[in-house]
Amino acid sequence: MSQLFTHARTRGFLRVTAAAVALSSVLLTTGCGSSDDSGRDTEATGAAPAGFPVTIDNCGVKTTYDKPPSRVVTIHQHPAELMLALGLGDRMVGTAFPDSAVLPELRKDYEAIPELAKKEPSFEKILDAEPDFVYGGYGSAFSEHEGRSRTAFTDAGIDTYLNREYCGKKQVTMKDTYDEIRAIGTVFGVPDRADKLVTDLQTRVGKAAAEVEDESDVPVFVYDSGDKSAFTAGGKSLGTDLIRLAGGKNVFADLDDVFGDVSWEQVVERKPEVIAIYDYAGAGSVEEKKKFLLSRTALADVPAIRNKRFVVLPLTATLVGIRSAYAVDDLARGLHPENFQ
Numbered sequence: 001m002s003q004l005f006t007h008a009r010t011r012g013f014l015r016v017t018a019a020a021v022a023l024s025s026v027l028l029t030t031g032c033g034s035s036d037d038s039g040r041d042t043e044a045t046g047a048a049p050a051g052f053p054v055t056i057d058n059c060g061v062k063t064t065y066d067k068p069p070s071r072v073v074t075i076h077q078h079p080a081e082l083m084l085a086l087g088l089g090d091r092m093v094g095t096a097f098p099d100s101a102v103l104p105e106l107r108k109d110y111e112a113i114p115e116l117a118k119k120e121p122s123f124e125k126i127l128d129a130e131p132d133f134v135y136g137g138y139g140s141a142f143s144e145h146e147g148r149s150r151t152a153f154t155d156a157g158i159d160t161y162l163n164r165e166y167c168g169k170k171q172v173t174m175k176d177t178y179d180e181i182r183a184i185g186t187v188f189g190v191p192d193r194a195d196k197l198v199t200d201l202q203t204r205v206g207k208a209a210a211e212v213e214d215e216s217d218v219p220v221f222v223y224d225s226g227d228k229s230a231f232t233a234g235g236k237s238l239g240t241d242l243i244r245l246a247g248g249k250n251v252f253a254d255l256d257d258v259f260g261d262v263s264w265e266q267v268v269e270r271k272p273e274v275i276a277i278y279d280y281a282g283a284g285s286v287e288e289k290k291k292f293l294l295s296r297t298a299l300a301d302v303p304a305i306r307n308k309r310f311v312v313l314p315l316t317a318t319l320v321g322i323r324s325a326y327a328v329d330d331l332a333r334g335l336h337p338e339n340f341q
Contacts, residue, residue, distance in 0.1 A: 049189050056187055059167040061150060063159050068189040069133030073116065073126050076137025077102070078321030079163060082184060083135070084109050085322045086193050094129040096121045097137075099280040100314040103323075123147045133159045135184075137319065139166040161187065165238065165258075165320040172238040172258070174205060174245065177324050201325035205245060208329040211339045212247030218335040220248040220311075221272035221304065223293065225283040229261040239276070239318045246331035248274065264298055274335055275304045280315035311335070 048066060055064045073094040074080040080095045081103060089109040094116040102110045116125050120140055126148070134153055136142050142150045142162060150160045164180050165172050178198045185194025220243050222233035233239035234255030243250045251270035252262055275293065279286050290310060299305045311334030317327040333340045 051189055051191070054186055056183060058183070059162050059164065061160070065159070065187055068187065069159065071129070071131045072133045072135060073129050073131040074135045075120055075141035078316050078319045079135040079137045080110060081106055081316065081323070082181065082321050085197060086185060086188065086190055088188055088190070089113065091188065093131055094126070100316050120146065120148070123152060127156065131158055133161065135161045137163050163320050171236045171240070172320060173241040174324065176238070177320050178202065180320050197322070201322070205325045205328045208332040209245045212332050212336045215247045215336050215339065217247060217249040218274055219251050219270065219272045220274045220276055220335070221251050221267055221270070222276045222278065223289060224259065224278045226261065227292065229263055230267055231259060232262055234258055234260050238320060238324060242318065242324060242327050242331055243276070245328045246335055248331065248335045264296065268298060268302055271303055273303045274309045274311055276311045276313055276331065278315050278318060279312055286312050
């Protein structure tokens with residue numbers, strides 16, 4: 001069991017649900033088939049596309065774009081899905097490190113893009129794809145130790161962008177999701193698509209939050225992985241904000257980090273009424289995680305265990321990307337099911 005639940009430390013910080021159906025309408029209006037407002041028609045004339053040049057400050061790295069990138073490699077799944085949701089699949093020349101099932105609405109487009117590696121690809125493998133832009137989801141995308149620092153890419157003439165969740169400055173909230181979408185929309189010259197996607201996601205969050213706004217907060221424990229200790233979402237994680245919006249409270253919101261280890265004794269003391277299980281490849285299946293939790297005699301009196309109350313979220317739904325807004329709805333339905341009958 002210890003091997004099944006070792007921590008996914010490669011995720012850059014020590015480390016399909018009903019959302020798929022709900023997301024389809026958003027993707028159809030903002031993704032494939034939408035009009036091309038990226039300025040590509042100016043490439044033949046050499047004129048600068050409308051709105052360019054633009055300068056973006058991403059995690060302290062300032063980059064000026066004279067035109068939208070045209071050959072993109074994404075590392076980790078959530079940047080890839082965000083790109084596809086904005087209708088930018090034709091700009092993508094490589095993906096890497098899928099950690100859960102790709103949304104059905106995006107699967108065909110995703111599978112048409114070469115997969116460079118099951119984990120983070122080497123610097124040389126990325127160069128082989130001849131990108132002009134690399135978009136990383138976790139901090140490990142630009143691991144200096146593995147030769148993929150942002151400086152190394154800059155020296156090779158390749159621009160980079162790191163998901164803002166890993167800038168390491170503050171607690172991550174849903175606002176960061178909206179800001180991320182708009183920033184990528186600006187880089188690629190599709191601000192109207194980005195605004196439309198953000199509006200749809202904000203509407204979805206608002207509807208779910210309104211259904212539970214008068215309810216008492218339900219104590220929630222996030223179980224990512226771990227057996228000797230529990231690897232859980234801390235107060236700086238986006239998961240904490242998702243739980244809050246869904247009418248709950250992360251029982252480890254006082255953990256001053258995105259993720260961290262806590263003891264099982266602490267879990268017992270905080271008496272969670274619901275356990276949110278993060279689902280992703282490499283950390284055991286959801287059923288294995290449930291079986292493990294239910295088998296621990298020390299947890300027998302924890303309300304969530306006693307009542308077998310679990311909410312399952314794909315890991316990609318808890319990150320800064322297109323799925324996080326829909327995780328609010330899934331959580332709200334799991335925490336306050338009586339409000340959605």
